[in-house]
Amino acid sequence: MSPELKKLGPRWVVFGILGLVVTVSLLFKRSTEFPGTPVVKGVYDAVEELPEGSPILISSDFDPGSEAELVPMMKAILAHCWRRHLRVIVMSLQSPNAMPLAQGIVEEAARDNGAKEDEDYALMNYKPGNLAAVLAIGQDWASQFPESYKHRKLADIPAMKGITRLGDFKYVLCITATTSVDSWLLGGVTKYGIKLGLGCTAVMATDYYPLLDTKQITGLLGGLAGAAQYESLVKLPGKATDGMPTQSLIHVTIILFIVAGNILHFAGKRRKPEAA
Amino acid sequence: MLHLKRTVPLAIAFLSGILLLIQYFVPHPWSAKFLQYTSDWQVTLAYAALLLGVGSLVQSHVTKARRKAPGWGFSAVALAAFGITVAMGMWWSVHTAWQSRTDASIVTTGSGEGSPLSWVYNSLLFPMGGAMFSILGFFIASAAFRAFRVKSPEATLLLLSAIVVMLGQVPLGAHLPGIPQLSAWLLSVPTTAAKRAIGFGVALGSIATALRVIFGIERAYLGGE
Numbered sequence: 001m002s003p004e005l006k007k008l009g010p011r012w013v014v015f016g017i018l019g020l021v022v023t024v025s026l027l028f029k030r031s032t033e034f035p036g037t038p039v040v041k042g043v044y045d046a047v048e049e050l051p052e053g054s055p056i057l058i059s060s061d062f063d064p065g066s067e068a069e070l071v072p073m074m075k076a077i078l079a080h081c082w083r084r085h086l087r088v089i090v091m092s093l094q095s096p097n098a099m100p101l102a103q104g105i106v107e108e109a110a111r112d113n114g115a116k117e118d119e120d121y122a123l124m125n126y127k128p129g130n131l132a133a134v135l136a137i138g139q140d141w142a143s144q145f146p147e148s149y150k151h152r153k154l155a156d157i158p159a160m161k162g163i164t165r166l167g168d169f170k171y172v173l174c175i176t177a178t179t180s181v182d183s184w185l186l187g188g189v190t191k192y193g194i195k196l197g198l199g200c201t202a203v204m205a206t207d208y209y210p211l212l213d214t215k216q217i218t219g220l221l222g223g224l225a226g227a228a229q230y231e232s233l234v235k236l237p238g239k240a241t242d243g244m245p246t247q248s249l250i251h252v253t254i255i256l257f258i259v260a261g262n263i264l265h266f267a268g269k270r271r272k273p274e275a276a
Numbered sequence: 277m278l279h280l281k282r283t284v285p286l287a288i289a290f291l292s293g294i295l296l297l298i299q300y301f302v303p304h305p306w307s308a309k310f311l312q313y314t315s316d317w318q319v320t321l322a323y324a325a326l327l328l329g330v331g332s333l334v335q336s337h338v339t340k341a342r343r344k345a346p347g348w349g350f351s352a353v354a355l356a357a358f359g360i361t362v363a364m365g366m367w368w369s370v371h372t373a374w375q376s377r378t379d380a381s382i383v384t385t386g387s388g389e390g391s392p393l394s395w396v397y398n399s400l401l402f403p404m405g406g407a408m409f410s411i412l413g414f415f416i417a418s419a420a421f422r423a424f425r426v427k428s429p430e431a432t433l434l435l436l437s438a439i440v441v442m443l444g445q446v447p448l449g450a451h452l453p454g455i456p457q458l459s460a461w462l463l464s465v466p467t468t469a470a471k472r473a474i475g476f477g478v479a480l481g482s483i484a485t486a487l488r489v490i491f492g493i494e495r496a497y498l499g500g501e
Binding site: 011014015018019032033034035037039063064065066067068085097100101125128129130132133135136138139141143144150151173191202206210211212213222223225229244245247250251252253254255257258260261262265266 | 302307311312315316318319321322323325326370374383386387394397401402403404405408409410413414416417418420421422424426435438439442443445446447448450456460463464467468471472475
């Protein structure tokens with residue numbers, strides 16, 4: 001490593017600059033609209049095309065660690081679903097920590113959009129087993145979810161009317177920070193022929209691009225940028241849109257770090273032979 | 277004894293593997309019923325596996341704390357947090373069970389609104405989870421600064437691709453000519469091609485491993501030598 005890099009490269013300098021950029025950009029709030037790309041529009045169009053009153057299943061497979069990226073995404077999707085008068089059922093394949101978070105998101109979004117519990121939406125629970133759980137609800141929903149998250153019988157939940165198995169859902173959306181989407185693909189898409197949409201963290205997004213070409217998913221929302229694009233499509237700018245200027249600045253800062261790192265590296269290399 | 281340890285598990289693995297393999301290609305109601313039963317069993321086993329996981333976690337931390345191994349303090353904190361959380365859930369279950377005797381609308385539960393577990397979740401787990409994830413951005417920046425070098429044509433290509441994709445993922449990139457198109461192309465053509473190749477490799481490997489387990493060639497899951 002060059003002496004310049006040694007001098008300027010301590011982590012705290014990088015952390016300090018990045019921290020400063022984040023803080024300053026958050027202080028000067030300026031929303032930047034991010035027009036929806038075809039990849040994101042695939043999810044939007046699938047929701048838009050559903051007939052009024054159709055049931056849609058959201059698998060909320062993330063815990064508080066991924067809240068910053070996935071909560072704005074889920075809120076925008078929920079708002080879109082209720083605007084289209086769809087019935088939203090929420091469950092989780094991820095961990096017991098996912099459902100309390102999902103409950104908070106859904107209830108807050110329901111208040112904002114005037115949606116009623118058990119009529120416009122219903123919360124189910126966390127189910128372990130990944131693929132096995134998807135296969136089981138594919139055969140019989142009630143065998144895995146005999147009651148809701150709040151212990152109400154399925155028969156008492158109007159939102160669950162006509163739903164006996166996974167195939168009764170017109171669209172399934174997996175919002176995930178794990179590999180749970182693989183279970184939905186293998187069990188849901190391949191075995192039961194469901195239509196699947198995906199929302200995931202930005203670092204995961206590239207892994208799932210091949211599924212777009214094969215039409216195994218209708219669309220893909222990757223990280224905060226995907227959420228901002230969805231907010232733009234539903235014309236409901238929220239936290240994701242607010243976060244875009246900060247994300248732009250951070251990306252530019254990281255690019256500048258890479259350029260600076262290379263300049264210092266090669267400057268150090270050139271000096272070494274001279275010194276010798 | 278050897279039968280119970282080796283032959284019986286091998287027979288169960290063989291039968292389960294073969295039956296589920298055949299089931300996938302048979303569209304008969306019996307086949308669907310069989311899948312229903314086995315899926316239910318698997319979910320039940322997954323619950324049991326959760327318990328095993330908790331047991332194993334506690335055991336490893338207890339051993340570490342007892343032996344005062346390096347970092348044993350963290351194990352002690354983990355055990356204390358685990359114990360307190362379980363105690364809170366149990367206490368709230370007893371509390372709600374007691375209340376439900378006089379008020380039928382109250383459901384016996386360890387969590388839910390107003391419960392200590394809900395407080396732990398919202399006041400501790402939520403901010404700590406968010407903080408952990410937010411640190412990632414700082415480490416990525418630091419790693420990019422120290423490791424992303426133009427050392428070879430391949431490394432240069434990788435670096436340029438990364439810059440284009442990073443710009444393509446933010447609204448700023450939408451204002452730069454050609455960046456959104458180039459970023460989309462990088463993600464949907466070279467990345468997809470590479471991911472698909474890896475996917476095929478993993479799938480073929482998984483099939484080979486599954487066949488080895490079904491036919492008893494792979495026996496590592498039985499433990500021992």
